[in-house]
Amino acid sequence: MSETLVFKRPDMLRNVGFHYCPGCTHGIIxxxxxxxxxxxxxxxxxxxxxxxxxSVLAYDYFNCDMQEAAHGRAxxxxxGIKRVHEDACVFTYQGDGDLAxxxxxxxxxxxxxxxxxxxxxxxxxxYGMTGGQMAPTTLVGQKATTSPHGRNQKYAGMPIRMSEVxxxxxxxxxxxxxxxxxxxxxxxxKKAIKKSLQYQMEGKGFSMVEILSTCPTGWGMTPLDAxxxxxxxxxxxxxxxxxxxxx
Amino acid sequence: MGKVKFKEDACKGCRLCMSVCPKKILKIxxxxxxxxxxxPVTCTDLxxxxxxxxxxxxxxxxxxxxxx
Amino acid sequence: MEKRFMKGNEAIxxxxxxxxxxxxxxxxxxxxxxxPEYFSWRLPEVGGIFIQAESEIGAINMCYGTSGSGARVMTxxxxxxxxxxxxxxxxxxxxxxxxxxxxxxxxxxGLGSIQPSQSDxxxxxxxGGHGDYNCLVYAPTGVQSAVDLVQLAFDKADEYRMPxxxxxxxxxxxxxxPVVIQExxxxxxxxxxxxxxxxxxxxxxxxxxxxxxxxxELEEWNLNLQAKYKKIKESEVLYETYNMxxxxxxxxxxxxxxxxxxxxxxxxxLKGHKIGLFTPISLWPYPEKELKEATKGKKCVLVVEMxxxxxxxxxxxxxxxxxxxxxxxxxxGIIPTAEEIFAQILKLGEVL
Numbered sequence: 001m002s003e004t005l006v007f008k009r010p011d012m013l014r015n016v017g018f019h020y021c022p023g024c025t026h027g028i029i030x031x032x033x034x035x036x037x038x039x040x041x042x043x044x045x046x047x048x049x050x051x052x053x054x055s056v057l058a059y060d061y062f063n064c065d066m067q068e069a070a071h072g073r074a075x076x077x078x079x080g081i082k083r084v085h086e087d088a089c090v091f092t093y094q095g096d097g098d099l100a101x102x103x104x105x106x107x108x109x110x111x112x113x114x115x116x117x118x119x120x121x122x123x124x125x126x127y128g129m130t131g132g133q134m135a136p137t138t139l140v141g142q143k144a145t146t147s148p149h150g151r152n153q154k155y156a157g158m159p160i161r162m163s164e165v166x167x168x169x170x171x172x173x174x175x176x177x178x179x180x181x182x183x184x185x186x187x188x189x190k191k192a193i194k195k196s197l198q199y200q201m202e203g204k205g206f207s208m209v210e211i212l213s214t215c216p217t218g219w220g221m222t223p224l225d226a227x228x229x230x231x232x233x234x235x236x237x238x239x240x241x242x243x244x245x246x247x
Numbered sequence: 248m249g250k251v252k253f254k255e256d257a258c259k260g261c262r263l264c265m266s267v268c269p270k271k272i273l274k275i276x277x278x279x280x281x282x283x284x285x286x287p288v289t290c291t292d293l294x295x296x297x298x299x300x301x302x303x304x305x306x307x308x309x310x311x312x313x314x315x
Numbered sequence: 316m317e318k319r320f321m322k323g324n325e326a327i328x329x330x331x332x333x334x335x336x337x338x339x340x341x342x343x344x345x346x347x348x349x350x351p352e353y354f355s356w357r358l359p360e361v362g363g364i365f366i367q368a369e370s371e372i373g374a375i376n377m378c379y380g381t382s383g384s385g386a387r388v389m390t391x392x393x394x395x396x397x398x399x400x401x402x403x404x405x406x407x408x409x410x411x412x413x414x415x416x417x418x419x420x421x422x423x424x425g426l427g428s429i430q431p432s433q434s435d436x437x438x439x440x441x442x443g444g445h446g447d448y449n450c451l452v453y454a455p456t457g458v459q460s461a462v463d464l465v466q467l468a469f470d471k472a473d474e475y476r477m478p479x480x481x482x483x484x485x486x487x488x489x490x491x492x493p494v495v496i497q498e499x500x501x502x503x504x505x506x507x508x509x510x511x512x513x514x515x516x517x518x519x520x521x522x523x524x525x526x527x528x529x530x531x532e533l534e535e536w537n538l539n540l541q542a543k544y545k546k547i548k549e550s551e552v553l554y555e556t557y558n559m560x561x562x563x564x565x566x567x568x569x570x571x572x573x574x575x576x577x578x579x580x581x582x583x584x585l586k587g588h589k590i591g592l593f594t595p596i597s598l599w600p601y602p603e604k605e606l607k608e609a610t611k612g613k614k615c616v617l618v619v620e621m622x623x624x625x626x627x628x629x630x631x632x633x634x635x636x637x638x639x640x641x642x643x644x645x646x647x648g649i650i651p652t653a654e655e656i657f658a659q660i661l662k663l664g665e666v667l
Contacts, residue, residue: 003250007303007313018308022285023261027307045512047384059522065510067383068524070406073376076368080380080388081510083338083364088512106376109369183267183301216261223261 010034012043014063021128023223025213026054028180029093029122029189030061036194037064037089040201046089047081049074053095054128054215072103075110078117089197091118096137097127100162107166107208114171114205114247118196121162121208124215125234132218136160139237143220159237163210167244174199174207175244179235181214181227205247212238249298251290254310255279258287264302264311270295273302316495323458324349324488326496327417327481328357330462331389334469335501336415337363338388340377342370342396345429346485347419350391371396375403375416382412383523385509387469387501391417394435395426397443404478405444408540409525411508413472415465416450417481419488422621422648430648431485433570436625439482440599447537449544451479451551452598454569458492464596466499471551473504475543482598484621486571486650544600553596554605562591564663565610565638567630568619569595572651576619579653579660588664598626603633610638614667619656620644 009015012034018027037046043064050058052071059066069077074092082090099107099121110117126144127133134144134151137159141150151159167175174196178189189211196207212234214226221229258281265273265288276289290296298315321329328350331339339358341351351367358365368374374390381388392400397418407414418439422432439452451471455461461483468479510521527533555573558580559565568576573594580590593609595602610616616638618627624642631640643659645651 003314005312006249006298006315007300007311009309009312013309017257020307022259023263023307025307027309028305031309044514047510047512049380056526059524063513063520065513065521066523067380067510068410068522068526069379070376070402073372073379073403076373076376077380077383079366080338080340080377080382081384082380083366083377084381084384084386085511105369106373109373113366183304186304223263224266227263227266 010038012038012063013061016060018061019057020054021217023214023216023226025180026122028186029120029211029213030058032186032190032193033091033093033120034062036190036197040194040197042089042197042201045087046091047085049078049081049090049092051092051094051098053098055093055095055122056129058093072098072101073106074098075103075106075115075117075119079110079113079115082115082117089200091120091197093120094122095128096121096123096125096135100136100160108169111166111169111172111206114173116200116203116205118200119208120193121210122213123162123210123238124213124218125159126215126218128215128218139233161238163208163243166208170247171206172208172244173205173247176242177210177212177238177240179212179230179240181231248315249296250293250314251296251302252312252314253288255287256281256283257308257310258285259283259308260285260287261307263305263307264288267301267305269299269301270297272296316497318493318495320491321458321494322349322489322491323461323483324419325353326458326462326494327465328353329496330465331415331469332357332361333496334387334466334499336387336389336469337361338381338386340366340368340374340388340390342368342374342392344393344396346421346431346488347391347393347417349488350417371399372403375400378414379403379407379412382407382414383410383510385506385511389415389417391419393419393421394423397435397438401444404450405446405448406525407478408448408450409446410523411476412478412523413476414478415468415472415481416478417483420482420484422646428648429485431571431650432621432646432648433484433572434622434625434646435482436598436620436622439480440601440629448540449599451475451477451547452482453479453553454482454596454598455487456570456573456594457487458490458494461487462494462496470502473502475547477543482570484570548600551597552600552602552605554602555594555596556609557592557594558589559591559609562589563614563667564588564617564660565591565593565613566617566619566660567593567606569598569626572619572621575651575653576656579657582653583657588667590660601629601633606630606633607635607637610634613638615663616640617660617663618642619651621650622646
């Protein structure tokens with residue numbers, strides 16, 4: 001019997017192990033982006049921008065030219081790249097602290113200019129790399145090291161739904177929220193990621209895919225419990241699906 | 248008939264693959280400890296594997312290759 | 316060559332265009348607004364890109380992306396904006412990225428005022444952001460000098476792969492002078508490190524980055540930066556002198572202040588004393604040896620700045636005990652007049 005390899009690591013991911021914690025879904029998202037770039041034949045014309053946060057080392061993982069941006073500044077850096085290399089496929093990979101807190105000005109204005117880039121926004125409702133502090137996306141009642149009794153709406157306000165914020169900006173062409181907790185949702189996430197890259201290559205302008213992701217370590221849960229909490233509590237506040245297409 | 252191959256040394260024992268296996272033939276091998284310090288996942292009955300790729304799709308660390 | 320009558324800020328922008336700069340990202344702040352305004356119509360004429368960024372932070376990070384992509388790029392601002400850019404400048408210094416940054420200084424601290432000042436000297440020459448780094452810093456003394464230094468700054472930034480700052484002040488930015496702006500072909504440098512998409516597999520994958528989590532590797536990275544800075548200190552010092560022969564009082568001033576002092580020297584006679592002028596053009600690297608040499612045989616040194624005495628620190632370090640160092644400064648956006656500087660020199664003359 002001859003065996004065919006039906007699932008393997010994409011060439012767009014370098015052959016180095018991820019540093020992520022057990023069960024963290026960053027790795028799945030890395031793979032989906034890498035596969036989409038590869039399947040669209042964009043491998044040698046892609047320039048990625050890594051953020052500050054857990055995925056700070058993304059430049060070590062994607063097998064393409066990469067730039068490492070300061071915290072929150074990836075959309076500005078991507079702008080600077082795309083304006084030089086208009087035909088390149090330029091993406092940013094950003095977490096929720098990076099994109100929804102310190103980098104709000106950069107992301108909003110990249111969209112306002114309708115920069116022709118793809119933004120992959122990984123929302124795990126916490127600051128992972130710095131040790132689990134409260135993020136702008138942390139849910140009310142969710143415990144974090146700077147909200148030890150759970151996020152208190154009275155003092156910390158309500159979490160930001162970034163995709164809805166971005167959809168209100170005229171220059172944003174495509175905004176969708178997905179998750180990566182089971183095979184079906186992962187396949188959906190891949191479709192959204194691919195769509196975003198395709199739209200960029202068609203010159204449609206700014207697009208962002210928000211990917212709900214687990215942080216078992218930061219949340220203080222097992223990976224399987226984290227998946228369940230995401231599906232129930234996170235999705236309840238951050239509804240999945242297409243938020244905007246066309247402008 | 249399918250076949251899964253694990254890069255055991257890279258497994259972090261997160262169990263996400265186990266949660267999506269339709270045949271429930273994946274389990275943590277508690278008799279082993281890999282160089283990372285984790286009990287790696289293993290397949291209890293390769294004969295039952297259909298090569299559906301679900302485990303590989305779910306694995307955040309890309310330690311699974313699937314053959315059919 | 317055609318002489319044009321131009322405002323300093325506009326001449327700076329045109330000099331950049333003529334040096335092959337096709338990308339400019341900026342944010343409005345007085346007294347440098349003519350720079351982004353000029354680029355906004357001029358760059359599209361030559362196929363370049365102008366973006367009015369969301370903030371100075373946005374602008375410097377666009378510079379990071381463009382410089383990392385291999386193109387010549389400029390941004391400009393004034394003191395408060397430079398404070399915001401400090402983060403990005405540190406990242407660019409750390410990632411070995413060339414960029415030309417113009418600071419048309421206004422009076423601080425805080426919001427201060429829009430009037431001319433030289434109070435960002437320490438910010439520019441001692442780093443200004445976090446970490447062990449330096450930027451090339453050039454201080455023009457007039458509009459032609461600004462043009463020449465902008466074009467030099469692009470070449471030097473490319474040659475050494477680091478940020479270069481044009482430290483002007485409100486006077487330089489706002490005054491009009493006749494100027495010649497010639498096309499300056501960029502020096503040839505290897506930019507195979509730039510992110511352009513990894514088609515050419517003969518070169519390593521391009522990664523623009525300043526992160527290095529292994530202490531020994533980060534130390535080595537720093538040592539490489541320091542080695543570069545040492546080489547620059549040895550070979551890139553620029554300064555001018557005026558009326559040095561037989562002078563017994565040496566005035567040290569940079570930028571527009573040195574112009575005022577030339578007038579003070581030209582228009583006044585000081586009984587029994589002759590005044591020399593030493594003008595550092597590169598503020599980093601500072602002309603330490605050259606200044607020390609120039610003070611030999613002088614009775615005293617007078618430092619004049621539009622600040623509380625920032626360059627004064629470098630002068631004292633350079634001069635040591637060769638001659639006593641005195642200081643005269645104005646703040647708040649007040650430009651010292653030739654008369655009041657002359658009065659200061661006169662006082663020194665009486666003391667001597």
